[in-house]
Amino acid sequence: MTNSESTIEKVNRNLARRYRAEKRFRLYGILSILFGLTCLVVLFTDIITKGYKGFVSTEIYLTVDLNSEDLGIVDPEAENAFMQADFEGAIKRALYARMDVSDRRAKRALNALISSGASYSVRDQVKQNPSLLDTTQGFWLLADDDVDTWYKSLDTKAPFLGRLSEQQLAWLNTLVESDELRTAWNTTFFTSGDSREPEMAGILGAALGSLFTVMVTLVLSFPIGVAAAVYLEEYAPKNRWTDLIEVNINNLAAVPSIIFGLLGLAIFINFFEMPRSIPLVGGLVLTLMTLPTIIISSRAAIKAVPPSIREAALGLGASKMQMVLHHVLPLAMPGMLTGAIIGMAQALGETAPLLMIGMVAFVVDVPGGVMDAATALPVQIFLWADSPERAFVEKTSAAIMVLLGFLFLMNALAVWLRRRLERRW
Amino acid sequence: MQPITLISTLAALAVFAFVIGRGRAMLQSQAVGGARSLASLPFYYGMLTALWCALPALLVLGVWQLFDARLIEWMVIAKLPAASQALPADELGLLLNTVSNIAQGHLPVESQPAEMVAAAESLKNIQHTNRLAVTGVVLSLGILGLMFGWSRVAPQLRARQKVESAFSWVLLACSCLAILTTVGIVFSVLFESLQFFRSVSPVEFLFGTQWSPQMAMRADQVGSSGAFGSVPLFAGTMLISFIAMCVAVPVGLMAAIYLAEYAHKKVRSVVKPLLEVLAGIPTVVYGFFAALTVAPLVRDIGQSLGFATSSESALAAGLVMGVMIIPFVSSLADDVISAVPQSLRDGSLGLGATQSETIKQVVLPAALPGVVGGILLAVSRAIGETMIVVMAAGLAAKLTANPLESVTTVTVQIVTLLVGDQEFDSPKTLAAFALGLMLFVTTLALNFVALYVVRKYREQYD
Numbered sequence: 001m002t003n004s005e006s007t008i009e010k011v012n013r014n015l016a017r018r019y020r021a022e023k024r025f026r027l028y029g030i031l032s033i034l035f036g037l038t039c040l041v042v043l044f045t046d047i048i049t050k051g052y053k054g055f056v057s058t059e060i061y062l063t064v065d066l067n068s069e070d071l072g073i074v075d076p077e078a079e080n081a082f083m084q085a086d087f088e089g090a091i092k093r094a095l096y097a098r099m100d101v102s103d104r105r106a107k108r109a110l111n112a113l114i115s116s117g118a119s120y121s122v123r124d125q126v127k128q129n130p131s132l133l134d135t136t137q138g139f140w141l142l143a144d145d146d147v148d149t150w151y152k153s154l155d156t157k158a159p160f161l162g163r164l165s166e167q168q169l170a171w172l173n174t175l176v177e178s179d180e181l182r183t184a185w186n187t188t189f190f191t192s193g194d195s196r197e198p199e200m201a202g203i204l205g206a207a208l209g210s211l212f213t214v215m216v217t218l219v220l221s222f223p224i225g226v227a228a229a230v231y232l233e234e235y236a237p238k239n240r241w242t243d244l245i246e247v248n249i250n251n252l253a254a255v256p257s258i259i260f261g262l263l264g265l266a267i268f269i270n271f272f273e274m275p276r277s278i279p280l281v282g283g284l285v286l287t288l289m290t291l292p293t294i295i296i297s298s299r300a301a302i303k304a305v306p307p308s309i310r311e312a313a314l315g316l317g318a319s320k321m322q323m324v325l326h327h328v329l330p331l332a333m334p335g336m337l338t339g340a341i342i343g344m345a346q347a348l349g350e351t352a353p354l355l356m357i358g359m360v361a362f363v364v365d366v367p368g369g370v371m372d373a374a375t376a377l378p379v380q381i382f383l384w385a386d387s388p389e390r391a392f393v394e395k396t397s398a399a400i401m402v403l404l405g406f407l408f409l410m411n412a413l414a415v416w417l418r419r420r421l422e423r424r425w
Numbered sequence: 426m427q428p429i430t431l432i433s434t435l436a437a438l439a440v441f442a443f444v445i446g447r448g449r450a451m452l453q454s455q456a457v458g459g460a461r462s463l464a465s466l467p468f469y470y471g472m473l474t475a476l477w478c479a480l481p482a483l484l485v486l487g488v489w490q491l492f493d494a495r496l497i498e499w500m501v502i503a504k505l506p507a508a509s510q511a512l513p514a515d516e517l518g519l520l521l522n523t524v525s526n527i528a529q530g531h532l533p534v535e536s537q538p539a540e541m542v543a544a545a546e547s548l549k550n551i552q553h554t555n556r557l558a559v560t561g562v563v564l565s566l567g568i569l570g571l572m573f574g575w576s577r578v579a580p581q582l583r584a585r586q587k588v589e590s591a592f593s594w595v596l597l598a599c600s601c602l603a604i605l606t607t608v609g610i611v612f613s614v615l616f617e618s619l620q621f622f623r624s625v626s627p628v629e630f631l632f633g634t635q636w637s638p639q640m641a642m643r644a645d646q647v648g649s650s651g652a653f654g655s656v657p658l659f660a661g662t663m664l665i666s667f668i669a670m671c672v673a674v675p676v677g678l679m680a681a682i683y684l685a686e687y688a689h690k691k692v693r694s695v696v697k698p699l700l701e702v703l704a705g706i707p708t709v710v711y712g713f714f715a716a717l718t719v720a721p722l723v724r725d726i727g728q729s730l731g732f733a734t735s736s737e738s739a740l741a742a743g744l745v746m747g748v749m750i751i752p753f754v755s756s757l758a759d760d761v762i763s764a765v766p767q768s769l770r771d772g773s774l775g776l777g778a779t780q781s782e783t784i785k786q787v788v789l790p791a792a793l794p795g796v797v798g799g800i801l802l803a804v805s806r807a808i809g810e811t812m813i814v815v816m817a818a819g820l821a822a823k824l825t826a827n828p829l830e831s832v833t834t835v836t837v838q839i840v841t842l843l844v845g846d847q848e849f850d851s852p853k854t855l856a857a858f859a860l861g862l863m864l865f866v867t868t869l870a871l872n873f874v875a876l877y878v879v880r881k882y883r884e885q886y887d
Contacts, residue, residue: 029683231596256809266613349707
């Protein structure tokens with residue numbers, strides 16, 4: 001041994017450094033995971049803190065004199081009696097009386113505190129209960145969106161950046177002191193369609209639009225996807241043609257969704273001249289988009305059915321179709337269903353292709369079917385996010401929470417189905 | 426009849442066909458010794474009759490629906506005076522619109538010129554005849570098919586074989602839908618792009634560095650020449666995708682390594698699905714988050730450090746997109762890392778290497794092709810991603826490498842060009858299809874390479 005340093009010494013000399021490197025490497029891994037999880041937490045907290053107040057709305061208490069003569073109601077039994085009645089005027093008079101103003105500019109500033117939708121709710125209440133006529137009733141009226149943002153910013157101590165004048169703020173402060181301002185559960189948000197006024201905007205229209213779109217998608221893509229998967233797994237000969245189909249499906253799964261929007265625009269809208277903005281076209285486009293996902297997951301589910309089942313069925317004299325329909329499909333169904341649910345969740349959250357086929361239109365009416373103009377929930381979020389009104393920020397976040405809620409439910413259902421029906425051979 | 430009622434009638438007819446076909450088979454079998462002497466089960470005779478009833482009728486209905494609108498339009502045009510027939514296509518379209526509005530009663534008849542009213546009248550007539558004709562033809566086809574199928578029912582008919590071959594044809598048709606979709610994408614996008622390239626040269630589109638797709642409404646309008654150089658858009662897309670990959674690749678890869686090599690099974694089973702939640706969040710939510718939270722943050726930090734930062738920066742969009750892509754990278758990398766055989770690790774560990782040395786020098790090189798494939802797929806995701814960039818990246822087509830500036834991307838431009846009212850023969854709208862074609866080709870090429878690499882790699886350890 002002429003060498004002064006043995007291998008052991010060489011190794012030992014470097015050992016501490018190597019252990020440090022090992023620790024560092026591990027740390028990078030942990031940091032990466034923490035980074036991912038932090039992003040998730042930050043995203044959710046951001047949305048929730050911005051949006052939880054979207055579920056409540058601010059209301060102002062006002063005693064309104066429902067004198068039928070002032071309202072212009074001659075005969076309460078008449079069909080259109082309440083449609084033409086001047087509830088707005090009554091509310092305005094009540095407001096002026098409450099704040100004791102007479103100057104025209106002040107009146108206008110005062111009117112701006114109450115939402116233009118308030119008179120409808122008073123009208124509906126009186127219509128329901130005509131005995132209220134000719135009495136003086138107290139109502140909680142929907143406040144304007146600026147009042148809403150101001151009132152909600154009070155307890156967070158966040159600076160208020162709205163458009164309220166000194167005088168309006170003074171009025172509001174007197175209302176707060178006398179407890180005539182409150183927040184209440186925002187039913188409008190869940191029961192009405194879109195609106196230019198943030199305090200009156202709701203998600204029902206968009207949610208139904210999404211529902212119809214996803215229903216069309218499900219009805220078309222599930223049977224077609226399963227049929228395609230059955231063909232490829234059970235029937236297809238191994239040749240170039242089926243290879244082509246297979247490569248194609250894998251590629252389609254990775255084509256950007258906006259391309260499917262372009263396809264829908266060119267084929268369904270320009271060529272077949274279907275109307276724009278309807279859930280039917282949206283559903284067709286999303287069908288094409290989700291088909292690859294459903295086919296791939298259905299194929300995996302069919303592949304997981306052991307060959308012995310098939311052989312047993314064939315051995316007992318079943319034909320191929322009987323084997324598929326009576327044995328393979330029922331056993332593969334849980335897997336296919338989870339795949340379909342995940343595909344539907346994907347379709348539910350998709351926005352870009354729907355933009356292309358015109359589902360970005362401003363639609364106030366709640367759609368009643370697949371042929372009515374509609375928007376979808378994610379598109380509604382996109383529209384509101386673009387809106388300059390500050391109050392739409394919390395509406396957007398609230399709508400996002402609803403959308404995420406639906407997605408969460410669908411994914412939970414998929415997981416539950418998988419756990420429940422999973423079978424091991 | 427409306428198509429929906431027609432289809433339901435046909436369905437009812439098919440059910441009836443099933444019942445009588447099955448019944449006839451049963452009846453005939455009695456003469457020759459009961460249901461056992463039939464060539465197939467009675468169910469198949471019913472099925473076959475139902476198929477004969479429904480399939481041809483449905484096919485004809487489908488083809489009819491594809492072409493009747495065009496045919497009616499053509500017949501109405503033939504009824505119009507020669508002067509209107511000679512109008513350019515878009516004005517003719519407008520005219521036809523008016524005609525159909527009159528026919529539906531949306532426009533008062535009195536205020537319209539006589540020939541328009543006449544055209545509307547004939548449109549109404551043709552539509553009425555068309556509806557009658559389609560109902561008649563489809564229903565009689567259904568009944569004829571039913572009768573034919575019914576008449577063929579005989580004990581020696583091999584009904585099951587026929588039903589099963591029809592079944593397998595239907596299955597084949599369903600799986601061909603994928604090919605049809607691709608063909609549809611290629612043709613629709615290619616066709617409109619070719620129209621675009623008739624007015625803008627492909628060289629200018631591919632290599633031009635000016636993008637301002639404003640076309641003149643009038644010939645004498647100022648500053649509306651329209652420039653269609655797509656280089657700034659692709660540069661912007663690349664910049665944002667690069668930033669996204671700078672976030673997603675290291676984080677995703679390290680997360681995958683940790684989860685596959687170090688993490689306890691329980692930790693893994695909790696953390697992996699949690700990370701995958703990031704991939705399941707709709708992109709519009711990320712867009713909202715990027716535009717309202719990250720972009721102002723980036724701007725404030727940039728400005729406090731003394732950089733000129735625009736409120737819509739490539740950095741904000743790229744960062745958020747990177748977060749979205751983390752799970753794609755990590756899941757794919759996790760798959761390939763787990764596929765590396767344990768014997769390789771054992772060999773390395775047995776020689777005295779630490780775990781991280783094993784990973785860096787043995788596992789990762791072995792998994793490299795798969796990881797690269799996964800990253801390529803993630804890049805194609807980033808290039809095609811729309812909502813985040815639409816909401817957070819901006820519209821200014823600038824050639825810049827500064828991530829603090831606002832840039833625009835291919836998908837943003839497609840959306841801005843196509844959302845809203847537009848006519849379909851101006852280069853401005855057609856440009857969106859040309860961009861779509863480029864996007865499709867790029868992502869397709871990336872996917873092909875990625876799938877090829879992943880597949881080829883996977884076979885090595887099988």
